[in-house]
Amino acid sequence: MLTQRFTWLIVIRVLILTAVLGILLWIWGDVRLFFTQIILVIVIIAILAELIRFVNTSNREMARFLFAIRHGDLSVNFKYRPLGSSFLLLQQQMTELADAYRNVKIEKEAQYQLLQALVDRISVGIIILTEDNVTLINGTAQRLLNVGTSQDWKLIRQQNPAFTEQLIELGDEGRKLIEVQAPTGNRMISTDVATMLILGRPSKLITLQDINAEIEQKELEAWHKLIRILTHEIMNSITPIASLTETMQGMLTNGDGTRKLASKLNDETVADILFSLNTIHVRSEGLLDFVENYRKLTRVPKPNFAPVDLNGFVASVHKLMEDTAQRSGVTFNARYTRTDIKPSFDAALIQQVLINLISNAVYATEEVTLRRVQLSAFVQDKQLIFEVTDTGKGIPVHLLREIFVPFYSTRTDGSGIGLSLSKQIVSSHRGNITVHSTPGEGTTFTVALPVAR
Known part of the structure; x- marks a missing residue:
C-alpha cells in the first residue's frame, strides 16, 4: 500500500512535469508568449525541485528509520515532523514499525531480565564461556569460586588456578568432581562441561554444584552403618568371652573371694573350665578374623592397568568357576560379545570381583529349582560391561542399600566384606557397580569400567 502510494505520487509529478514541458515546447519560439515561456520554465524548475525534495525526503526518513532500528534507538519518532500530507502514510507506517520494534525489544529485555534473575537464584553455578570470554556467570558460580562480582575469565583463572586447570583438562565435554579452596574450608564441586554452537561460535556451558553437604551426609551415614555393624560383631564376640571369664572366676574362687586350692577342684569343674577356655579361644579367633577382614577393606591394592584380551579373560573366569558351580548343581555360562574396544584394567583385581559376584550368585540359587548363573x-x-545374572530368590528392596555396607551379609557363612571390597576395587578403576533384583525372579550385578577405543 505504502509503495503504491509513493509510486503514484512520483508518477503524478512526472506527468505534470511532462505536460508543462510539452506546452513549453509547443509555444517555444513565439515571441508573443515570451513571458509565458519564462513562467513555464520557472514552473518546470519548481516541479523538478519539488520532485527532488520529495524523493530526498523519503530517502532521509527511510534512512533515519533504518538507522534507528540498526542502533536500537527506541526514542525515534515520526509523528510530529511537518513533512506534508504526502508523507502522512509513510510516517504512519514507519511509526507503527518503530513502535512494534520497541515493544518487541522491551519484551525481549523483560524476558532477559527474568531469565537473568532466575539464573541468579538457582543453586547451581552457571558459566558460559565463549573464546575465553565470560558471556554469563551467575551469583552462585561467583560465590563458589570466590570471585566477587567479577566476569573476567583471566581474573577467575588467577584466583582459582587449580580449579581452572582441571576444568581445561575436561576439554569440550566431561564431568568431574573438583575440590575448590574457600575461606570456610575446601569444598567439593561437581563440574559438568558441555559445548554448543551459539551464532556459529562454540561456547562452553559450565555448571557447578556444591555437593559438600551431600558428601558429608553420605559419609556420616556410612560411618553410622559401619559403627553399628562393628559394634554388633565385636559385642557378639566380647559378650560370651566376658561371661565365660566371669564364670571361670567363680569356679576358681571361694565365696569370700579367696582362691580355691587345686585339690578342691573336681573333674567336672576342670572340664567346665576347659570348655570355657576353648569357647573363648574360638571367639577370639573369630574376632581376629573379623579384624583381619577389616584390614583387607582398608588396604585395597592400587590397580595395575594393562591391556587385557577380553576373550581370554572371560574364558579364564569361566574355567575357574565352572567346577564350583557344577558341584553345587548350578549351570554356569559365560558369554563375550567381541568389539574393537581394547580395555585396560587390572585383570587380577577384576577377576577377584567377578569370582565374588559369581560365588554369591551360586549361593543365591540354593532354594530354587532352576539354578542358572550367566556371566556376560x-x-x-564406551564402557566395558560385566553382568552376573542368577535365577535365585532375589534380594528384597529394603536390603538393596545395605548389601554394599562393610560386614553386612545375608549369607550365614559370609564375612560381609566381599561386595564392599568389590565396590572399592571397581571404584579404583573409575567404574561403578550396581545391582538390579526382582524378588522371586533373580538378581543382576553390573560392573561398568571405562575403556579407550
Missing part, C-alpha cells in the same frame, strides 16, 4: 561381557557407550 560387552561394550556399551
Whole structure:
C-alpha cells in the first residue's frame, strides 16, 4: 500500500512535469508568449525541485528509520515532523514499525531480565564461556569460586588456578568432581562441561554444584552403618568371652573371694573350665578374623592397568568357576560379545570381583529349582560391561542399600566384606557397580569400567 502510494505520487509529478514541458515546447519560439515561456520554465524548475525534495525526503526518513532500528534507538519518532500530507502514510507506517520494534525489544529485555534473575537464584553455578570470554556467570558460580562480582575469565583463572586447570583438562565435554579452596574450608564441586554452537561460535556451558553437604551426609551415614555393624560383631564376640571369664572366676574362687586350692577342684569343674577356655579361644579367633577382614577393606591394592584380551579373560573366569558351580548343581555360562574396544584394567583385581559376584550368585540359587548363573561381557557407550545374572530368590528392596555396607551379609557363612571390597576395587578403576533384583525372579550385578577405543 505504502509503495503504491509513493509510486503514484512520483508518477503524478512526472506527468505534470511532462505536460508543462510539452506546452513549453509547443509555444517555444513565439515571441508573443515570451513571458509565458519564462513562467513555464520557472514552473518546470519548481516541479523538478519539488520532485527532488520529495524523493530526498523519503530517502532521509527511510534512512533515519533504518538507522534507528540498526542502533536500537527506541526514542525515534515520526509523528510530529511537518513533512506534508504526502508523507502522512509513510510516517504512519514507519511509526507503527518503530513502535512494534520497541515493544518487541522491551519484551525481549523483560524476558532477559527474568531469565537473568532466575539464573541468579538457582543453586547451581552457571558459566558460559565463549573464546575465553565470560558471556554469563551467575551469583552462585561467583560465590563458589570466590570471585566477587567479577566476569573476567583471566581474573577467575588467577584466583582459582587449580580449579581452572582441571576444568581445561575436561576439554569440550566431561564431568568431574573438583575440590575448590574457600575461606570456610575446601569444598567439593561437581563440574559438568558441555559445548554448543551459539551464532556459529562454540561456547562452553559450565555448571557447578556444591555437593559438600551431600558428601558429608553420605559419609556420616556410612560411618553410622559401619559403627553399628562393628559394634554388633565385636559385642557378639566380647559378650560370651566376658561371661565365660566371669564364670571361670567363680569356679576358681571361694565365696569370700579367696582362691580355691587345686585339690578342691573336681573333674567336672576342670572340664567346665576347659570348655570355657576353648569357647573363648574360638571367639577370639573369630574376632581376629573379623579384624583381619577389616584390614583387607582398608588396604585395597592400587590397580595395575594393562591391556587385557577380553576373550581370554572371560574364558579364564569361566574355567575357574565352572567346577564350583557344577558341584553345587548350578549351570554356569559365560558369554563375550567381541568389539574393537581394547580395555585396560587390572585383570587380577577384576577377576577377584567377578569370582565374588559369581560365588554369591551360586549361593543365591540354593532354594530354587532352576539354578542358572550367566556371566556376560560387552561394550556399551564406551564402557566395558560385566553382568552376573542368577535365577535365585532375589534380594528384597529394603536390603538393596545395605548389601554394599562393610560386614553386612545375608549369607550365614559370609564375612560381609566381599561386595564392599568389590565396590572399592571397581571404584579404583573409575567404574561403578550396581545391582538390579526382582524378588522371586533373580538378581543382576553390573560392573561398568571405562575403556579407550
